[in-house]
Structures are given as structure tokens and as C-alpha cells.
Amino acid sequence: MNNLRKSKSPTAKWINRTLIISFLGISVFILMFPAVFSSGKFGGNQLKAHTLTRQQTPAIQQTSDTDDMKLILYGKDLIANTSKYLGPKGSVMHISNGMNCQNCHLDAGTRPMGNNYSAVYSTYPRYRARSAGTETIVKRISDCFERSLNGRKPDSSSREMKAMVAYMKWVGRGVPKGRAPKGAGMTKLAYLDRAANPNTGSMLYQEKCAVCHGVKGQGIINPDGKSFIYPPLWGARSYNDGAGLYRISTFAGFVKDNMPFGASHDNPILTDEQAWDLAAFVNAQPRPHKDQRLDWKNISEKPIDFPFGPYSDGFSENQHKYGPFKPIAAVRTVK
Ligand code: HEC
Numbered sequence: 001m002n003n004l005r006k007s008k009s010p011t012a013k014w015i016n017r018t019l020i021i022s023f024l025g026i027s028v029f030i031l032m033f034p035a036v037f038s039s040g041k042f043g044g045n046q047l048k049a050h051t052l053t054r055q056q057t058p059a060i061q062q063t064s065d066t067d068d069m070k071l072i073l074y075g076k077d078l079i080a081n082t083s084k085y086l087g088p089k090g091s092v093m094h095i096s097n098g099m100n101c102q103n104c105h106l107d108a109g110t111r112p113m114g115n116n117y118s119a120v121y122s123t124y125p126r127y128r129a130r131s132a133g134t135e136t137i138v139k140r141i142s143d144c145f146e147r148s149l150n151g152r153k154p155d156s157s158s159r160e161m162k163a164m165v166a167y168m169k170w171v172g173r174g175v176p177k178g179r180a181p182k183g184a185g186m187t188k189l190a191y192l193d194r195a196a197n198p199n200t201g202s203m204l205y206q207e208k209c210a211v212c213h214g215v216k217g218q219g220i221i222n223p224d225g226k227s228f229i230y231p232p233l234w235g236a237r238s239y240n241d242g243a244g245l246y247r248i249s250t251f252a253g254f255v256k257d258n259m260p261f262g263a264s265h266d267n268p269i270l271t272d273e274q275a276w277d278l279a280a281f282v283n284a285q286p287r288p289h290k291d292q293r294l295d296w297k298n299i300s301e302k303p304i305d306f307p308f309g310p311y312s313d314g315f316s317e318n319q320h321k322y323g324p325f326k327p328i329a330a331v332r333t334v335k
């Protein structure tokens, strides 16, 4: 064996090396530009059955009603390419900030632990403490428009709203009423014993996130100016301070299982501590403000990491924003 290897000509060695290097190069390229590969351009316009409920129900192609199918497919497109239709240069309305629902609800809201919609149809209408009332799916979608997309909600009777609701019904097909399938929504990380540290988060951010989301969190916009290749994490075009991701537990849970892009619940890249510190750093940066005076009418129902007082306990806004959260949790009756 050894002799054989030694006797290889220098040209053969050179070809070998070139092959290995180009293979590595192509792999890095694919890893670095997942948005391009996962975008509609390559994926076609067919709905793919997803792992969460695949066994439970037939695929959309088997829906007998073509009108239904058109509406569901339009709903999916609105989730995946929101900006194209409803962004600042959108073709239907200008009611959102240029982000797509899919930026935070991965694979159009079907990826396990990627903030998916599998439990939406089965669990709404439901009581939510933020509005102290029963919320419909339309109300919940409207909330993400007004907060995560820092915009305005489409009319509840619009084709756009109907399409998104129809799509969520399709994603949650076969899920029994009141139940959430395994892998629904996203993960909740255990609280750290310490406060999350924005300074550590800042270093981690430059090292692991800036390449796609930009050194100033501004994202990378498409040359046509209509949508982002990589969405912003803070600044004028990002989610506002009334959004779910502005609470650091939500941000940390999402990022632990899904970022850097390519990570998953089963193959995470970050540790819990890194996810918390990144959340603290990103949510310490400037972003649009939302008037939330009408939220959380019952202040004792505010989440532990909701960063705006008044509170029913004696802890400061700073501790409610960054932690340590365990001492707050210990005195809570409403968790
Ligand atoms: C910046 C990130 C972000 C974007 C963009 C975003 N969302 Fe959300 N969305 C979240 C988070 C985080 C939650 C859950 C956390 C919470 O309840 O506060 C959520 C929850 C939801 C839920 C409820 C899910 C459940 O199981 O209770 C629906 C429905 C929803 N979003 C729809 C949309 C739609 C439609 C769009 C686009 C118009 C959108 N979202 C855009 C972050 C986002």
C-alpha cells in the first residue's frame, strides 16, 4: 500500500488536492448561502408535506377544491415572500417593513422547533394575557404584522388575510383540537444562574452572526431593494420592541435551535449560555418603538422577561430584561 501511494505522480497528487479544495469550497458556498437555496426560486411553488403531520393527513395536491388550493398556495407565498406583496415596495399593499414571516417562521412555518404553525389551527381561538382576551388566528397574525413586521395589519376580510388563515389551517391539518404536535412552535431554554451578558453577546455576534446579518445588524438587502437576503436584527427595518423576539427568552430559544443558519434542535451550534448572551446583546440595540400601554392589563401576568414596568413584584426593569430570572420566578404565582 505504502509503496503504491508513494509512487503516485506529482500531477496525480495535484489533481487530488485540487479536487478536495474545490469540494470544500463548494460546501462552504452552500453553507454560506442557504437563503438562496431555500428560496422559492429553486423550491418551485408546490407545498411540501412536512415532518410534523405528514403521516396524519393527505397532501394539498389531493384537495379536490382548486379554489381552496389556490388560496392555500397564495397564503404560503405570502408567508415566504411577504415583502414582495406587502413590503415597502410590495405589489399589493405597503404595510410592512421588508421582512418576511418566514424569516422567523422557518420553511414557511413548517420546520420543527423553527417557530412553526403546526399548533395554530388547533389551539386558536385562545386566551392571551397580553390582550387579556380571547384571540383569533386573524388577531394573532395581525399582531405579528404590527410588531414583528413593525407595520399595519391587513383587513380581516382581505384575500391576503384569508389566504394566510387557509394556509395555517392546511399546515395544522389532522392535528386534534386543543393539541400541539411534537416539535410545535419553538423551544424554551432553562434560565441561567446569572444575568445574560450583552458584552459577551457582542463578541459572539461579530464572530458568528455578522457575516450574514451585518456588523450593524442591518441585514443584507436584495439588489432590487424589495426584500432582504439576510434579514436585519436591529435598526429601523427590524422588529419593534413590542414583538415576541424582543423578550430575550424567546430570542434565545429561537436562536439556539435555528442559528447560525443550518443549526437545528437536534444539531445546535450554540450553547444555551451563548444564546442568552446573544439575545441580551441584540435586544440592547436600537429598534422601532411600539406603544404598549394597552398591553398586559393584568400586570401580574407579564412574562418574567417582559422588559417594561410596572410590575407586580419588586424587581427592576433591568433585571426583568436581562435576568437573573430565577429569583423572579421564585416569587411568581403566575409563571
Ligand atoms: C421577527 C420575527 C417574526 C416575524 C417576522 C413574524 N413573526 Fe409571527 N411570531 C414570532 C414569534 C417570536 C412568535 C411566538 C412568540 C410569542 O408568542 O410572543 C410568533 C407567533 C406567531 C403566531 C402564533 C403561533 C402560535 O403557535 O401561537 C402566528 C399565527 C404568527 N406568528 C404569524 C405570523 C405571520 C403571519 C407573520 C408575517 C406577517 C409573522 N408571524 C411574522 C416572530 C415573528
Ligand code: HEC
Binding pocket: 031, 032, 033, 034, 035, 038, 100, 102, 103, 104, 106, 107, 205, 208, 209, 210, 211, 212, 213, 229, 230, 231, 232, 233, 239, 245, 254, 255, 259, 260, 261, 270, 278
Ligand atoms: C449563514 C448566514 C446566517 C448566519 C451566520 C446567521 N444567520 Fe440568522 N438568519 C439567516 C437567515 C437566512 C434568516 C432568515 C431565514 C429565512 O428567511 O428562511 C435568519 C434569521 C434570523 C433571525 C430571525 C429574523 C430576524 O431578522 O429577526 C434571527 C433572530 C437570527 N437570524 C439570529 C441570528 C444570530 C443571533 C446569529 C448568530 C449566532 C445568526 N442569526 C447567524 C442567516 C444567518
